[in-house]
Amino acid sequence: MAARTEVAPAPDAFRRAVQELMSASWRPELVVDEMPAPQRISPFAAAVTAEVVVGGEEIGSGRLVLLHDPAGNAAWEGTFRCVTFSRADVDPEMVTDPLLARVGWSWLLDALAAHGAEYGAPSGTVTSVASESFGGMAEEEPRAEIEVRASWTPQLVAGTGLSAHLAAWAELLCTTAGLPPLPAGVVPMPSRRHPPSRSPRGR
Template sequence: MAARTDPAPAPVEFTEAVRELLSVRWRPELAVEQMPAPQRIAPHSAAVTADVTQGEDEIGTGRLVLLHDPAGNAAWQGTFRLVTFARAEVDPEMVTDPVLAEVGWSWLVEALAERGAAYTEPSGTVTSVASHSFGALATDTSSARAEVEIRASWTPLVGPGQGLAAHCLAWGDLLCTAAGLPALPEGVVAMPKRRPTGPTR
């Protein structure tokens, strides 16, 4: 019977990157927690998931996966790769807008630029989805949904004075922008929208 071999310890660079990922001070609208990461894409990986909330409503969701290959990856042009998925409900009229895909991609690019996150080799897709109800559900307006999904990956350029925090914060901004929440100055907390309570007398 072959002896069991323990997996090689994670490189210091990856350990430090994970520590930075898990210590980010997220926007107050985000509920972020660590999740199991995919194991076969890269030798080392970590992941977090987030829900975007406003008051008691969940208005968006997403996940961020950190991949690391100490030997480097030709497709990445680096040793680290960030992979994200973001989904949020949007106004149904937005789904029919032909520029929605370009606008959705700009949310990521502008978020990275605003946070000063240097990167290379970006790629991704923006998908808009609308659902329509028929039959018994035709009169149920709550069953009609319109969503935008952003799937993207990029190689963060990390080094002295440039870690992953800026990329993580940019990802948080992407989720909030997709969900219709504006960017906030440091230290400012968004006020929840009030739900309609019916006619007043």
């Protein structure tokens, strides 16, 4: 009979960070839900997915994964890591702009700065793709999209302080989809999700 593998309980710092993630308030254009987190990247992980919806139409989407390794990770330069993916359709003419990738990367850095989110070791890619249909599909409109994949190390104190990074991520999603930042003083809508009834665990 195979030996049972004990699952270590989630550290308090990770539990506090996940609580901030699951109780966050989001812009009214964002529909955010919890999703299964990857189990092989780090000992502990939590994740959410988001759709940017305006007028009943999805204009962008993304996901955010929060990783935690209590032992630290040299590549992260810390014990926590935020990993994000954001995509949205854009005008086909934008794809030919040689500065689009740099601008797309600046959306993340500007959002982190705007919300006072302290971080380290940022990395990522910005990809833009255009497609045009031919033959039996020639009547379809040309399409183009931009995709931002990025990760950074949030500077948290005992697992607290993630809210600023969540606000920056929300702004990245909306900016990628072509929405302006929320005006100063506007309060996001409360999240419709509820914290999980049991504590998150690693693999």
